[in-house]
Amino acid sequence: DKVGVALVGLGGYSKNQLAPALEQTEHCYLAGIVTGSPEKIPEWQKKYNIPDGNVYNYENMDDIANNDDIDVIYIVLPSGMHAEYAIKAANTGKHVWCEKPMAKTVEECQSIIDACNKNNVKLTIGYRMQHEPNTQNFKKWVEERKFGEVKMIEAMAGFYSSRTGHWRLDKEMGGGALYDMGVYSINAARYVLQQEPISVMAYESTTRPEIFTEVDETMNFILEFPDGVMANCATSFGINMNRLIVTAQDGHFRMEPFQSYNGLKGFSSDGSQFSDKIKNQQAKQMDNDALAIKENKEVLVPGEEGLKDIKVVEAIFKSAEEGRRVKI
Ligand code: NAD
Structure with missing residues (x-):
């Protein structure tokens, strides 16, 4: 069954x-x-x-x-x-x-x-990283203050794309780096902190305006969380980057890449290193979600998680467009 x-x-x-x-x-x-x-x-x-x-x-x-x-x-x-x-x-x-x-x-x-x-x-x-054990550890370490109080997060996700004529370059279709890759940065920051950002300052840029006529190529943004924790984030279709760094009072931990399908690599300031703990992220995700159905339990990543990221996305677009800090 x-x-x-x-x-x-x-x-x-x-x-x-x-x-x-x-x-x-x-x-x-x-x-x-x-x-x-x-x-x-x-x-x-x-x-x-x-x-x-x-x-x-x-x-x-x-x-x-x-x-x-x-x-x-x-x-x-x-x-x-x-x-x-x-x-x-x-x-x-x-x-x-x-x-x-x-x-x-x-x-x-x-x-x-x-x-x-x-x-x-x-x-x-389909936020597969929330089903991934290293990512789950990051959340746990923040919660337990394993390295002390968190001070800053860096979350960057992007890749160089030479694609043209694709829906990812089409605004109506939900194209652009922020929707496609930026949500990984937003979701990682929100997930590990288990908090919602209260404001954002964003900057949009492109080096290939002839390709990025209607969607963002690169978006840099700083999310401000309660208690003054800042998440320095970036996303791009023009720059290869894939890292999540959590800096706390007494140490730090990081993964680079942090959202690839496999080949995750990380270390923390106490000298421990980590890498993939499961064989297939998508299989894990779908098994968890199937079990939630079979056992009629809460899903790990409900619709509200998707909505909260899009709320931040809307604020980022607004900030970049108006050139000012936007409250969320
Ligand atoms: P893709 O371009 O490879 O596939 C899109 C599919 O939609 C194609 O089969 C295409 O034929 C079909 N389609 C139907 N109507 C279309 C239309 N009007 N215009 C264009 N295509 C149309 O894209 P993909 O990489 O498979 O991405 C699909 C979705 O999955 C996106 O929302 C993307 O963000 C998501 N995604 C998630 C992950 C992840 O790791 N969770 C990875 C890749 C993609």
Whole structure:
């Protein structure tokens, strides 16, 4: 009685990460697919043994309501499409898993939460790092004041992309570095501190204005947390960076990279070193989320987590645009 998952959107993340990870899970499996690209169907059906009755397109995905094989609809579409399809998914009465960033606006995030509440289904956001043991240790060390009171955080996530003509460069589709990679910085800072930022100062810049005509290439931002803790953050489609550093009164700990699928590497000022503790982050995430359904427990990363990040994203855009510090 494994939980049956239907993936919506068979792009890079579904194909190369989630579908293979579903073969390594204990508590769920790939039961169905929803795609607007018919040419992809035969390969997926064959590879994952998906019956004809569990293959849907965007027009008929509402019919999943009547499919007992499918318990969860996992939205892995371009970010600007998450809200529309997550709400459609909730209205089938199936549980909803939605990729990060949850949606483009707080309003959209709230409407996904409302739709899931109305239909009495569980909602979780694909923040895989919150399921990752080293990241969980960071949170614990802050909470226990293992190295004393936290003074500062640095959270930077970006990569050099030479892509053109892609939805990640399209504003309407939820493109730009901040939505795509910046949410990792925001989420890491909020997660390890277990606090919400109270203000932000942000600066947007680009070195390739001919490519980044409507979305941000690089965003630097400083989040101010209660008690004066600052998180110095950056995200970019033009600079390779991937690190999380927590500086406390009596020491520090860091991971670099901190949000890659594998190859995590870190150390702390007491001399200990750490690296990947689990084989597959996505498998761990989906198993945790499947167990929450089977045992009717709270999910680890509820919709509110996605919404809170987007609230910060909105403040960052506003700060960058108006050139001033914005209260959150
Ligand atoms: P992708 O471009 O590889 O795939 C997007 C899919 O959506 C494609 O199959 C495409 O055909 C389909 N699609 C349907 N309608 C479309 C439209 N109007 N325009 C463009 N594509 C359309 O993207 P991806 O990397 O798979 O990302 C999908 C989602 O997953 C994004 O929200 C992204 O942020 C998220 N993601 C999360 C992680 C993670 O580690 N949690 C990693 C990668 C991507």
